[in-house]
Amino acid sequence: MNVLVINAGSSSLKYQLLNVETHTLLAKGICERVGSDEAFHKHGLDENEVVIDAKMADHDEAMALVLESLTSGPTKAIDSLDEIDAVGHRIVQGGKYFPRSVVIDDDVVAKIDELAELAPLHNKAALMGIHACRKHMPGIPMVAVFDTSFFQTLSPRAYMYPLPYELYEKYGIRKYGAHGTSHRYISERAAAVLDEPLEDLKLITCHLGNGCSMSAIDHGIAVDTSMGLTPLDGLMMGTRCGAVDPAVVPFLMEHENLSTAEVNDLMNKKSGLLGISGISNDLRSVKDASEQGHERAQLAYDMYSYSVKKYIGQYIAVMGGVDAIVLTAGVGENCEKMRRMIFSGLQPLGIVLDEERNRLRGGERVISTDDSPVSILVVPTNEEYMIARDTFELVHQ
Ligand code: ADP
Numbered sequence: 001m002n003v004l005v006i007n008a009g010s011s012s013l014k015y016q017l018l019n020v021e022t023h024t025l026l027a028k029g030i031c032e033r034v035g036s037d038e039a040f041h042k043h044g045l046d047e048n049e050v051v052i053d054a055k056m057a058d059h060d061e062a063m064a065l066v067l068e069s070l071t072s073g074p075t076k077a078i079d080s081l082d083e084i085d086a087v088g089h090r091i092v093q094g095g096k097y098f099p100r101s102v103v104i105d106d107d108v109v110a111k112i113d114e115l116a117e118l119a120p121l122h123n124k125a126a127l128m129g130i131h132a133c134r135k136h137m138p139g140i141p142m143v144a145v146f147d148t149s150f151f152q153t154l155s156p157r158a159y160m161y162p163l164p165y166e167l168y169e170k171y172g173i174r175k176y177g178a179h180g181t182s183h184r185y186i187s188e189r190a191a192a193v194l195d196e197p198l199e200d201l202k203l204i205t206c207h208l209g210n211g212c213s214m215s216a217i218d219h220g221i222a223v224d225t226s227m228g229l230t231p232l233d234g235l236m237m238g239t240r241c242g243a244v245d246p247a248v249v250p251f252l253m254e255h256e257n258l259s260t261a262e263v264n265d266l267m268n269k270k271s272g273l274l275g276i277s278g279i280s281n282d283l284r285s286v287k288d289a290s291e292q293g294h295e296r297a298q299l300a301y302d303m304y305s306y307s308v309k310k311y312i313g314q315y316i317a318v319m320g321g322v323d324a325i326v327l328t329a330g331v332g333e334n335c336e337k338m339r340r341m342i343f344s345g346l347q348p349l350g351i352v353l354d355e356e357r358n359r360l361r362g363g364e365r366v367i368s369t370d371d372s373p374v375s376i377l378v379v380p381t382n383e384e385y386m387i388a389r390d391t392f393e394l395v396h397q
Contacts, residue, residue, distance in 0.1 A: 001019065001020050001021060001085045001086070001392055001395075001396075002017060002018070002019050002020075002026065002078070002083055002084050002085050003017070003018055003019075003020055003084075003085065003086050003087070003088050003387075003388040003391045003392060004016075004017050004070075004084050004086075004087045004088070004133075005017075005018065005087075005088045005089075005090070005384045005387045005388050005391075006087060006088070006089050006090070006129045006133065007089075007090040007129075007384075008059060008089070008090075008125045008126050008128055008129030009121075009122070009125050010121040010122070010124070010125045011032070011033055011034050011035055011036070012030060012031060012032050012033075012034060013030065013031040013034060013059055013062045013063065013066065013129060014028075014029075014030045015027075015028065015029055015030070015066055016028040016384045016388075017070060017077055017078070017084070018384065018385065018388045020388050020389060020391075020392040021392075023385075025045065026077045026078065027043070027044070027045070027070055027075070027077035027078075028043075028044075028045065028384075029041065029042050029043035029044065029066065029069070029075075030042050031054075031056055031062040031065065031066065034056045034058065034059060034061075034062045035056065035057060035058055039053075039054060039055060039056045039062075040052065040053050040054060041053075041054045041056070041062075041065055041066075041069070043066075043069045043075045044075055050074065050075060052069075058128070059125070059128035059129055059131075059132050060128070060131070060132045060135065062132070063129070063132035063133060063135075063136050064132075064136055067081060067136055067137070070084075081136075081137055081140075084137065084140060085140070085141075085395070086140060086141045086142065086143065086391050086392070086395045087133050087137065087140055087141075087142045087143070087391070088101075088142070088143045088144075088145055088387040088388055088390065088391035089104070089126055089129055089130055089133075089142060089143070089144050089145065089387075090126070090145055090147070090181070090383065090387055091112055091122075091123065091126045091144045091145065091146045091147070092119045092122035092123060092126065092146075092147045092148070092178065092231075093112075093115045093116075093118045093119035093122060093123050093146070093147070093148055093176065094112075094115065094144075094146030094147070094148045094149050094152075094176075095111075095114075095115040095118060095148065095172060095176065096152070096172065097111045097115070098111075098144070098146045098148070098149055098152075099149055099152035099153075100149050101143055101144060101145040101146065101149065101387075101390040101391070101394060102143065102144055102394070103141060103142070103143055103394050103395070104130060104142040104143060104144050108144055109127065109130060112126065112127055112130075112144065113127060117171075118172065118176070118229065118230070119230065126144075130142065130144075141395045142391075143387075143390060143391040143394050143395065145181060145386070145387040145390050145391070146180070147177075147178045147179060147180050147181060148176040148177055148178065148180055149180055150177070150180030150181065150183055150184045150215075150222050151175070151176060151177030151180050151215070151222050151225050153221045153222050153223070154175065154177070154222060154223060154224060154225070155223070158175065158223060158224045159174045159175040159176075160174055160175075161173060161174060161175070161228075161229075173229055174229065175225070175227075175228045175229065175233075176227075176228070176229060177213070177215070177222075177225035177226075177227050177228070178211075178213060178227040178230075178231040179207045179211065179213045179227065179231075180222075180225075181383045181386045181387065182207045182328060182329070182381045182383050182386075183205045183207060183213070183215045183217070183222065183225070184386060185379075185381055185382055185383065185385070185386045186205050186207075186326045186328045186379040186381055187203050187205055187217045187220070187326065189326075189364060189379045190203060190205075190324055190326040190377050190379055191203075193364050193365075193366065193377055193379065194323075194324060194366075194375060194377070196323075198217075198219075198220040199219050199220045200219065201217075201219065201220070201323045201324060202216075202217075202218055202219070202319045202320075202321055202322050202323045202324075203216075203217040203218075203322070203323065203324050203325070203326060204216055204217075204311075204312055204315045204316070204322050204324075204325045204326070205217060205325075205326045205328070206308060206311075206325065206326065206327045206328070206332055207328050207329045207332065207381065208235075208308065208327060208328070208329050208330070208331040208332035208338070209238075209329030209330040209331060209332070210237065210238035210239070210281065210330065211231055211237050211238070211240070212226075212234070212235040212236070212237045212238075212242070212307075212308075212329075212331075213225060213226045213227045213231070213234055213235065214226045214234070214235065214308065214311045214312075214315065215315075216314075216315035216318050216319050218318075218319045223318060223319065224314075224315060224318050226242075226311055232267060232268055234311070235304075235307045235308060235311065236272050236273070236276075236303055236304050236307040237272045237273070238272050238273050238274065238281035238282070238283075239268065239269045239270065239271060239272045239273070239274045239275070239281045240267065240268050240269075240271060240272050241267045241271035241272055241275065242272070242307060244267075249263055249267075252266070273286050273300045273304060276296060276299055276300035276303060277289065277290075277294070277296050277297040277299075277300040277301075278296055279294065279296075279297055283301075283304070283330070283331050283335060283338065286300050286301055287301060287335070287337060287338075301338075301341075302341075304338070305338055305341035305342045308342045309342055309345075309346070312325065312342075312346065312351075316349065322351075322374055323374065323375065324374060324375040324376070324377055325351065325374060325375070325376050325377070326376075326377045326378075326379055327339065327376070327377070327378050327379070328378070328379050328380060328381040329381055332378065333378055333380050333381075334361075336358050336359055339353065339358055339367070339376075340353065340355075340358060343376065349374070350372065350373030350374045351368070351372065351373075351374045351376065352368055352369045352371070352372035352373075352374075353367060353368060353369070353372075353376055354367055354368055354369040354370075354372075357369075362378075363380055364377070364378070364379050364380065365377065365378050
Protein backbone atom coordinates (compact mmCIF):
# COMPACT_ATOMS: atom_id res chain seq x y z
CA MET A 1 0.00 0.00 0.00
CA ASN A 2 1.42 3.40 -1.05
CA VAL A 3 0.81 6.31 1.31
CA LEU A 4 1.53 9.93 0.47
CA VAL A 5 2.60 11.75 3.64
CA ILE A 6 1.97 15.50 3.63
CA ASN A 7 3.49 17.97 6.07
CA ALA A 8 2.20 21.43 5.19
CA GLY A 9 3.80 24.50 6.81
CA SER A 10 2.69 28.09 6.39
CA SER A 11 4.86 28.55 3.27
CA SER A 12 6.05 25.03 2.59
CA LEU A 13 4.73 21.64 1.62
CA LYS A 14 6.86 18.60 2.43
CA TYR A 15 5.93 15.18 1.13
CA GLN A 16 7.05 11.57 1.02
CA LEU A 17 5.57 8.66 -0.87
CA LEU A 18 6.11 5.40 1.01
CA ASN A 19 5.18 1.80 0.52
CA VAL A 20 4.24 0.77 4.05
CA GLU A 21 4.35 -2.99 3.58
CA THR A 22 7.83 -3.04 2.03
CA HIS A 23 9.15 -0.06 4.08
CA THR A 24 10.25 1.58 0.83
CA LEU A 25 10.59 5.30 0.31
CA LEU A 26 9.47 5.88 -3.29
CA ALA A 27 9.83 9.65 -3.53
CA LYS A 28 10.19 12.74 -1.41
CA GLY A 29 10.45 16.46 -1.79
CA ILE A 30 9.51 19.89 -0.60
CA CYS A 31 7.91 23.00 -2.08
CA GLU A 32 9.35 26.05 -0.36
CA ARG A 33 8.45 29.72 -0.21
CA VAL A 34 5.00 28.86 -1.53
CA GLY A 35 3.21 32.07 -2.46
CA SER A 36 6.36 34.13 -3.05
CA ASP A 37 8.29 34.98 -6.23
CA GLU A 38 11.21 32.83 -5.04
CA ALA A 39 9.16 29.65 -4.77
CA PHE A 40 10.99 26.45 -5.66
CA HIS A 41 10.39 22.72 -5.61
CA LYS A 42 13.00 20.13 -4.61
CA HIS A 43 12.11 16.59 -5.59
CA GLY A 44 13.87 13.27 -5.44
CA LEU A 45 15.77 10.88 -3.23
CA ASP A 46 19.10 12.27 -2.02
CA GLU A 47 21.49 11.50 -4.89
CA ASN A 48 18.90 12.21 -7.60
CA GLU A 49 17.48 15.40 -6.16
CA VAL A 50 16.39 18.05 -8.64
CA VAL A 51 15.55 21.65 -7.82
CA ILE A 52 12.92 23.27 -9.96
CA ASP A 53 12.03 26.97 -9.87
CA ALA A 54 8.29 26.95 -10.05
CA LYS A 55 5.44 29.36 -9.62
CA MET A 56 3.17 28.36 -6.74
CA ALA A 57 0.65 30.93 -5.68
CA ASP A 58 -0.69 28.75 -2.87
CA HIS A 59 -0.74 25.22 -1.43
CA ASP A 60 -3.28 24.18 -4.02
CA GLU A 61 -0.84 24.92 -6.85
CA ALA A 62 2.03 23.38 -4.88
CA MET A 63 0.01 20.17 -4.50
CA ALA A 64 -0.73 20.07 -8.23
CA LEU A 65 3.02 20.36 -8.92
CA VAL A 66 3.86 17.60 -6.47
CA LEU A 67 1.36 15.21 -8.04
CA GLU A 68 2.60 16.05 -11.51
CA SER A 69 6.22 15.40 -10.56
CA LEU A 70 5.29 12.09 -8.91
CA THR A 71 3.61 10.84 -12.06
CA SER A 72 5.54 12.33 -14.99
CA GLY A 73 8.87 13.55 -16.33
CA PRO A 74 12.33 12.71 -14.96
CA THR A 75 11.04 12.75 -11.37
CA LYS A 76 8.33 10.17 -12.00
CA ALA A 77 7.91 7.59 -9.22
CA ILE A 78 4.51 6.05 -10.09
CA ASP A 79 2.53 5.71 -13.32
CA SER A 80 -0.65 7.37 -12.13
CA LEU A 81 -2.37 8.78 -9.06
CA ASP A 82 -4.29 5.50 -8.82
CA GLU A 83 -1.14 4.08 -7.25
CA ILE A 84 -1.59 6.33 -4.21
CA ASP A 85 -3.86 4.39 -1.86
CA ALA A 86 -4.14 6.91 0.97
CA VAL A 87 -2.81 10.24 2.24
CA GLY A 88 -1.54 10.91 5.76
CA HIS A 89 -1.41 14.50 7.01
CA ARG A 90 0.76 15.75 9.84
CA ILE A 91 -1.24 18.10 12.06
CA VAL A 92 0.45 20.08 14.84
CA GLN A 93 -2.46 20.68 17.22
CA GLY A 94 -5.10 18.06 17.98
CA GLY A 95 -6.13 19.56 21.33
CA LYS A 96 -8.33 17.43 23.54
CA TYR A 97 -10.27 16.05 20.58
CA PHE A 98 -7.68 13.71 19.13
CA PRO A 99 -5.95 11.24 21.45
CA ARG A 100 -5.07 9.21 18.35
CA SER A 101 -4.91 9.48 14.57
CA VAL A 102 -8.23 9.59 12.70
CA VAL A 103 -9.69 9.24 9.22
CA ILE A 104 -10.44 12.73 7.93
CA ASP A 105 -14.08 13.69 7.38
CA ASP A 106 -15.90 17.03 7.51
CA ASP A 107 -16.19 16.92 11.29
CA VAL A 108 -12.44 16.33 11.69
CA VAL A 109 -11.72 19.23 9.33
CA ALA A 110 -14.02 21.49 11.39
CA LYS A 111 -12.24 20.52 14.63
CA ILE A 112 -8.76 21.08 13.16
CA ASP A 113 -10.02 24.51 12.12
CA GLU A 114 -11.42 25.21 15.58
CA LEU A 115 -8.08 24.25 17.14
CA ALA A 116 -6.22 26.68 14.89
CA GLU A 117 -6.53 29.25 17.66
CA LEU A 118 -3.95 27.22 19.59
CA ALA A 119 -1.58 26.80 16.60
CA PRO A 120 -2.57 29.48 14.10
CA LEU A 121 0.14 29.04 11.46
CA HIS A 122 0.36 25.28 11.60
CA ASN A 123 -3.25 24.09 11.66
CA LYS A 124 -4.32 26.53 8.96
CA ALA A 125 -1.47 25.34 6.75
CA ALA A 126 -2.43 21.72 7.34
CA LEU A 127 -5.99 22.54 6.32
CA MET A 128 -4.71 24.04 3.08
CA GLY A 129 -2.90 20.75 2.45
CA ILE A 130 -6.05 18.73 3.18
CA HIS A 131 -8.19 20.90 0.89
CA ALA A 132 -5.61 20.68 -1.90
CA CYS A 133 -5.50 16.86 -1.64
CA ARG A 134 -9.29 16.62 -1.61
CA LYS A 135 -9.40 18.68 -4.79
CA HIS A 136 -6.65 16.88 -6.69
CA MET A 137 -7.31 13.35 -5.41
CA PRO A 138 -11.03 13.17 -4.68
CA GLY A 139 -12.14 9.96 -3.03
CA ILE A 140 -8.73 8.93 -1.72
CA PRO A 141 -8.93 8.19 2.03
CA MET A 142 -7.01 10.62 4.20
CA VAL A 143 -5.81 10.35 7.79
CA ALA A 144 -4.78 13.07 10.26
CA VAL A 145 -1.85 12.31 12.56
CA PHE A 146 -1.44 14.81 15.39
CA ASP A 147 1.78 15.94 17.09
CA THR A 148 -0.15 16.22 20.34
CA SER A 149 -1.96 12.83 20.46
CA PHE A 150 0.85 10.94 22.16
CA PHE A 151 0.64 13.30 25.14
CA GLN A 152 -3.08 12.98 25.73
CA THR A 153 -2.16 10.36 28.37
CA LEU A 154 -0.67 13.03 30.67
CA SER A 155 -2.53 13.37 33.95
CA PRO A 156 -4.07 16.73 34.94
CA ARG A 157 -1.32 17.37 37.49
CA ALA A 158 1.17 17.25 34.60
CA TYR A 159 -0.80 19.15 31.96
CA MET A 160 -2.53 21.87 34.01
CA TYR A 161 -0.95 25.28 34.55
CA PRO A 162 -1.50 26.89 37.95
CA LEU A 163 -3.55 29.73 36.44
CA PRO A 164 -7.19 30.47 37.33
CA TYR A 165 -9.08 27.27 36.47
CA GLU A 166 -11.72 29.18 34.50
CA LEU A 167 -9.11 30.00 31.84
CA TYR A 168 -8.61 26.32 31.21
CA GLU A 169 -12.36 25.90 30.88
CA LYS A 170 -12.76 28.95 28.67
CA TYR A 171 -9.76 28.58 26.32
CA GLY A 172 -8.37 25.08 26.89
CA ILE A 173 -5.10 26.58 28.15
CA ARG A 174 -2.98 23.61 29.27
CA LYS A 175 0.04 21.61 28.19
CA TYR A 176 -0.53 19.70 24.94
CA GLY A 177 3.09 18.96 23.97
CA ALA A 178 4.45 18.54 20.45
CA HIS A 179 6.79 16.26 18.46
CA GLY A 180 4.60 13.40 19.76
CA THR A 181 4.97 11.33 16.61
CA SER A 182 8.75 11.45 16.96
CA HIS A 183 8.70 10.55 20.67
CA ARG A 184 6.31 7.67 19.95
CA TYR A 185 8.53 6.36 17.16
CA ILE A 186 11.82 6.52 19.05
CA SER A 187 10.32 4.96 22.17
CA GLU A 188 9.08 1.99 20.11
CA ARG A 189 12.40 1.64 18.34
CA ALA A 190 14.37 1.93 21.60
CA ALA A 191 12.39 -0.98 23.04
CA ALA A 192 13.13 -2.97 19.88
CA VAL A 193 16.87 -2.17 20.04
CA LEU A 194 16.98 -3.11 23.75
CA ASP A 195 14.90 -6.21 22.94
CA GLU A 196 12.53 -5.51 25.82
CA PRO A 197 8.78 -4.81 25.81
CA LEU A 198 8.03 -1.07 25.80
CA GLU A 199 5.57 -1.77 28.63
CA ASP A 200 8.48 -2.80 30.88
CA LEU A 201 10.59 0.32 30.37
CA LYS A 202 10.97 3.78 31.86
CA LEU A 203 12.25 5.98 29.05
CA ILE A 204 13.34 9.57 28.66
CA THR A 205 13.14 10.57 25.00
CA CYS A 206 14.97 13.65 23.70
CA HIS A 207 14.16 15.23 20.31
CA LEU A 208 17.02 17.70 19.86
CA GLY A 209 16.90 19.47 16.51
CA ASN A 210 16.06 23.06 15.71
CA GLY A 211 13.00 22.52 17.85
CA CYS A 212 13.73 20.59 21.04
CA SER A 213 11.52 18.59 23.35
CA MET A 214 11.83 15.81 25.89
CA SER A 215 9.35 13.40 27.35
CA ALA A 216 9.00 10.89 30.16
CA ILE A 217 7.49 7.61 28.97
CA ASP A 218 6.61 5.30 31.83
CA HIS A 219 5.85 1.71 30.75
CA GLY A 220 4.84 2.87 27.27
CA ILE A 221 2.65 5.76 28.50
CA ALA A 222 3.73 9.38 28.09
CA VAL A 223 3.53 10.97 31.56
CA ASP A 224 5.20 14.32 30.93
CA THR A 225 6.71 16.40 28.16
CA SER A 226 8.60 19.67 27.92
CA MET A 227 6.58 21.55 25.28
CA GLY A 228 3.40 23.19 26.49
CA LEU A 229 0.36 24.97 25.13
CA THR A 230 2.62 25.72 22.18
CA PRO A 231 6.05 24.44 21.07
CA LEU A 232 7.69 27.47 22.72
CA ASP A 233 7.93 25.97 26.20
CA GLY A 234 10.57 23.77 27.74
CA LEU A 235 14.11 23.39 26.44
CA MET A 236 16.26 26.09 24.91
CA MET A 237 16.10 25.64 21.11
CA GLY A 238 17.59 27.04 17.89
CA THR A 239 15.60 30.27 17.92
CA ARG A 240 13.05 29.62 20.69
CA CYS A 241 13.77 30.53 24.29
CA GLY A 242 11.94 27.64 25.97
CA ALA A 243 10.89 28.20 29.57
CA VAL A 244 11.61 31.65 31.00
CA ASP A 245 10.06 33.49 33.93
CA PRO A 246 6.63 34.50 32.55
CA ALA A 247 7.12 37.94 34.11
CA VAL A 248 9.72 38.58 31.39
CA VAL A 249 6.87 38.98 28.88
CA PRO A 250 5.08 41.99 30.43
CA PHE A 251 8.49 43.45 31.36
CA LEU A 252 9.65 43.37 27.73
CA MET A 253 6.36 44.65 26.39
CA GLU A 254 6.55 47.60 28.75
CA HIS A 255 10.25 48.46 28.54
CA GLU A 256 10.82 47.68 24.85
CA ASN A 257 7.38 48.90 23.87
CA LEU A 258 6.58 45.63 22.10
CA SER A 259 3.23 44.45 20.81
CA THR A 260 2.05 40.88 21.49
CA ALA A 261 3.10 39.90 17.97
CA GLU A 262 6.55 41.41 18.49
CA VAL A 263 7.20 39.75 21.81
CA ASN A 264 5.99 36.46 20.33
CA ASP A 265 8.38 36.91 17.43
CA LEU A 266 11.26 37.74 19.78
CA MET A 267 10.76 34.58 21.84
CA ASN A 268 10.08 32.27 18.89
CA LYS A 269 12.52 33.55 16.27
CA LYS A 270 15.26 35.61 17.91
CA SER A 271 16.06 33.70 21.09
CA GLY A 272 17.62 30.34 21.90
CA LEU A 273 21.04 29.53 20.43
CA LEU A 274 20.68 32.46 18.04
CA GLY A 275 19.72 34.97 20.70
CA ILE A 276 22.50 34.05 23.12
CA SER A 277 25.33 33.47 20.63
CA GLY A 278 24.36 36.29 18.26
CA ILE A 279 25.81 34.01 15.57
CA SER A 280 23.35 31.37 14.45
CA ASN A 281 20.51 29.06 15.36
CA ASP A 282 22.55 26.23 13.87
CA LEU A 283 24.41 24.29 16.52
CA ARG A 284 27.29 23.50 14.16
CA SER A 285 28.09 27.19 13.68
CA VAL A 286 27.72 27.87 17.40
CA LYS A 287 30.05 24.97 18.16
CA ASP A 288 32.68 26.16 15.68
CA ALA A 289 32.58 29.70 17.11
CA SER A 290 32.75 28.42 20.67
CA GLU A 291 35.83 26.36 19.81
CA GLN A 292 37.45 29.51 18.49
CA GLY A 293 36.87 31.18 21.84
CA HIS A 294 33.68 33.15 21.09
CA GLU A 295 32.33 33.64 24.62
CA ARG A 296 28.66 34.03 23.85
CA ALA A 297 28.77 30.97 21.61
CA GLN A 298 30.36 29.04 24.48
CA LEU A 299 27.63 30.25 26.79
CA ALA A 300 24.90 29.26 24.32
CA TYR A 301 26.39 25.80 23.93
CA ASP A 302 26.64 25.38 27.67
CA MET A 303 23.10 26.57 28.31
CA TYR A 304 21.72 24.16 25.72
CA SER A 305 23.30 21.10 27.36
CA TYR A 306 22.38 22.33 30.85
CA SER A 307 18.76 22.68 29.80
CA VAL A 308 18.65 19.03 28.63
CA LYS A 309 20.45 17.83 31.78
CA LYS A 310 17.86 19.48 34.03
CA TYR A 311 14.98 17.71 32.29
CA ILE A 312 16.74 14.37 32.67
CA GLY A 313 16.78 15.00 36.42
CA GLN A 314 13.13 16.04 36.47
CA TYR A 315 11.96 13.00 34.57
CA ILE A 316 13.98 10.56 36.67
CA ALA A 317 12.17 12.04 39.67
CA VAL A 318 8.78 11.89 37.93
CA MET A 319 9.15 8.19 37.02
CA GLY A 320 11.17 7.12 40.07
CA GLY A 321 14.06 6.05 37.83
CA VAL A 322 14.92 5.49 34.19
CA ASP A 323 16.00 2.47 32.15
CA ALA A 324 17.06 4.24 28.96
CA ILE A 325 17.57 7.71 27.55
CA VAL A 326 16.94 8.01 23.81
CA LEU A 327 18.26 10.81 21.60
CA THR A 328 17.12 11.85 18.15
CA ALA A 329 17.02 14.67 15.53
CA GLY A 330 19.89 16.75 14.10
CA VAL A 331 21.72 17.44 17.36
CA GLY A 332 20.78 14.25 19.22
CA GLU A 333 21.80 12.03 16.32
CA ASN A 334 24.93 13.82 15.19
CA CYS A 335 26.62 15.92 17.83
CA GLU A 336 28.97 13.82 19.93
CA LYS A 337 30.26 16.84 21.82
CA MET A 338 26.78 17.91 22.90
CA ARG A 339 25.99 14.36 24.00
CA ARG A 340 29.23 14.29 26.04
CA MET A 341 28.29 17.52 27.76
CA ILE A 342 24.73 16.42 28.48
CA PHE A 343 25.83 13.17 30.14
CA SER A 344 28.93 14.45 31.91
CA GLY A 345 28.51 14.22 35.67
CA LEU A 346 25.52 11.86 35.49
CA GLN A 347 27.52 8.74 36.42
CA PRO A 348 26.25 8.86 40.04
CA LEU A 349 22.76 8.42 38.58
CA GLY A 350 23.90 5.27 36.77
CA ILE A 351 24.15 6.98 33.39
CA VAL A 352 27.53 6.21 31.84
CA LEU A 353 28.35 7.29 28.28
CA ASP A 354 30.89 5.17 26.38
CA GLU A 355 33.33 7.67 24.88
CA GLU A 356 34.29 5.43 21.98
CA ARG A 357 30.71 4.47 21.05
CA ASN A 358 29.71 8.11 21.31
CA ARG A 359 32.25 8.97 18.61
CA LEU A 360 30.96 6.40 16.12
CA ARG A 361 28.37 7.34 13.52
CA GLY A 362 25.53 5.18 12.31
CA GLY A 363 21.85 4.41 12.67
CA GLU A 364 20.14 3.02 15.73
CA ARG A 365 22.78 2.36 18.38
CA VAL A 366 23.58 2.08 22.08
CA ILE A 367 26.22 4.59 23.21
CA SER A 368 26.37 3.80 26.93
CA THR A 369 28.92 1.39 28.41
CA ASP A 370 27.98 -2.29 28.75
CA ASP A 371 27.80 -1.97 32.53
CA SER A 372 25.91 1.35 32.61
CA PRO A 373 22.71 0.72 34.65
CA VAL A 374 20.91 3.16 32.34
CA SER A 375 21.22 2.64 28.58
CA ILE A 376 21.77 5.62 26.28
CA LEU A 377 20.56 5.19 22.71
CA VAL A 378 20.65 7.15 19.49
CA VAL A 379 17.64 6.47 17.25
CA PRO A 380 17.17 8.44 14.01
CA THR A 381 13.58 9.62 14.02
CA ASN A 382 11.14 8.82 11.23
CA GLU A 383 7.92 10.74 11.68
CA GLU A 384 6.87 10.14 8.08
CA TYR A 385 7.02 6.39 8.53
CA MET A 386 4.85 6.68 11.65
CA ILE A 387 2.29 8.82 9.79
CA ALA A 388 2.24 6.33 6.91
CA ARG A 389 1.84 3.41 9.32
CA ASP A 390 -1.08 5.04 11.18
CA THR A 391 -2.68 5.84 7.82
CA PHE A 392 -2.27 2.28 6.63
CA GLU A 393 -3.74 0.86 9.85
CA LEU A 394 -6.77 3.16 9.85
CA VAL A 395 -7.54 2.79 6.17
CA HIS A 396 -7.23 -1.00 6.36
CA GLN A 397 -9.68 -1.38 9.26
P1 ADP B 1 14.53 20.45 12.46
O1 ADP B 1 13.94 20.64 13.83
O2 ADP B 1 14.58 21.72 11.65
O3 ADP B 1 14.01 19.24 11.73
P2 ADP B 1 17.03 18.97 12.60
O4 ADP B 1 16.54 17.77 13.29
O5 ADP B 1 17.44 18.85 11.18
O6 ADP B 1 16.05 20.18 12.79
O7 ADP B 1 18.27 19.53 13.44
C1 ADP B 1 18.93 20.70 13.10
C2 ADP B 1 20.03 20.96 14.09
O8 ADP B 1 20.92 19.83 14.11
C3 ADP B 1 20.86 22.16 13.76
O9 ADP B 1 21.10 22.93 14.91
C4 ADP B 1 22.16 21.56 13.27
O10 ADP B 1 23.26 22.37 13.53
C5 ADP B 1 22.25 20.31 14.12
N1 ADP B 1 23.20 19.35 13.53
C6 ADP B 1 23.06 18.61 12.42
N2 ADP B 1 24.19 17.89 12.19
C7 ADP B 1 25.05 18.20 13.20
C8 ADP B 1 26.37 17.80 13.55
N3 ADP B 1 27.05 16.91 12.82
N4 ADP B 1 26.92 18.34 14.66
C9 ADP B 1 26.25 19.23 15.40
N5 ADP B 1 25.00 19.64 15.14
C10 ADP B 1 24.41 19.13 14.06
